[in-house]
Amino acid sequence: MLRANTVTIVGAGLIGGSIGLALKQRKLAAHVIGVGRQAASLRQAKQGGAVDQTTTDLAKGVRRADLVVVCTPVDTIAPLVRQVAAACPPRCLITDAGSTKAPLVEQLKADLPSGARFVASHPLAGSEQRGPEHAQADLFQNRVTVVTPTRSTRAQDLNEVTRFWQALGAEVIRMSPEAHDRALARTSHLPHLAAAAIASATPRRYAPLVASGWRDTTRVAAGDPELWRQIMQSNREELLASLEVLQDELAAWHTALEQDDSRKLLQLLAKAKRTRDALGN
């Protein structure tokens, strides 16, 4: 997609607002419509220039859309996509920005109207912040967006969704919903869980003794609890498997410390550094 006439964003928070800003700034859409439940949030998105028009009426908001992007919490995406599909023009392309994909495509497999053009997406962007006031036009620039086609996805729809994210500056990777969820359990959901556990393991009285290491390691734990509950629960089995891998790692550390094993501790630290250096930047 390059130059759609009307794009409707359902859920004008950090992600939705950033999509709107990027569309406007790159002149990729003539009209950007923001749909949401909270009038205050919609007003803020409009004032910030992320959307041209707003409405709390979903059917009205998607009636003339060429593209609809659902950017709401994970648990609400499937029902909203159904409502969008029932109310938008037949040619309208629908995607989303949810953090888990397999349960979503599974829920939608059976009951989307035949011919509905839905392809699931996950832009790997965002932060512990929320709301359109934190939206940024370059949020997707040089970041990965995963697009997760299924067997029933049409090539044309997949290509259009791919071009949409690329037009926002993203690098698009295609994977199955299941492969996505397995990988993200390890690269996103497990780090969030662990950051939360480390934060909770810190007594409040130690506040003055917290430095940048603690702050970096626990940063994501400031994220919205209900959003993350939904993400974790919707990827429960993969997250459990990942948690068990972490628990095994920590058991190896425990043994090394208990045995005062210099060689093993150095090995564990060196292995972690190699992975961090290879994957981080």
Added chain:
Amino acid sequence: MLRANTVTIVGAGLIGGSIGLALKQRKLAAHVIGVGRQAASLRQAKQGGAVDQTTTDLAKGVRRADLVVVCTPVDTIAPLVRQVAAACPPRCLITDAGSTKAPLVEQLKADLPSGARFVASHPLAGSEQRGPEHAQADLFQNRVTVVTPTRSTRAQDLNEVTRFWQALGAEVIRMSPEAHDRALARTSHLPHLAAAAIASATPRRYAPLVASGWRDTTRVAAGDPELWRQIMQSNREELLASLEVLQDELAAWHTALEQDDSRKLLQLLAKAKRTRDALGN
């Protein structure tokens, strides 16, 4: 201490180099001498303006010092403080910048020359980077430095070391070496261990799917393995106790996920967010 004539920094890396830069920039010392084993590193510290003179001869480097700061890896601090005390003028004040304190003061208790003026310190500053090329004059500005007096520490020595760190911009907190090590196990050493375990739990093939959450959570794991092995091993018992607290936290997460318990997951996430919000910034 404000306006010493000669300050000698033993170990001109990130911390030592930053102390030198701060001393020079704030005009707190007429001469700053860098002592180290690696000529290349010393040259870099001098070129960067962190020290005025350099030497690989410790005795020569401290011979006229009013203050010596030992900024070397944890395991080397006690023997170096002994050597400094044997070679420096009787009035010279000695401190350090090591990440653990109880084993250091224990090692030095018996065998410092009587009258030696040593007070242990730990500036909570630094990063996963190393070397004088990463030194910054404002590294200690508005950061905490913990000073850990013992029963035999003289009030005057404690006050001078306190004023030294304050002169570099630090906020000084005084605690016993044991209380320091107990707290830092939780606020620094455990987060490092956990970050390393999370990094190691990430298969390399997931590199393209790593985003800012993973990078923040694992950042400190890029630190130098041998430095951190020494820190962890010198605080082994407190770190083991902290690790067990984390393992219990993770066991609670495991149960909540296994039982698909929405309420408990939300509780765990909300508790972590409260702590992160209270302690981070």
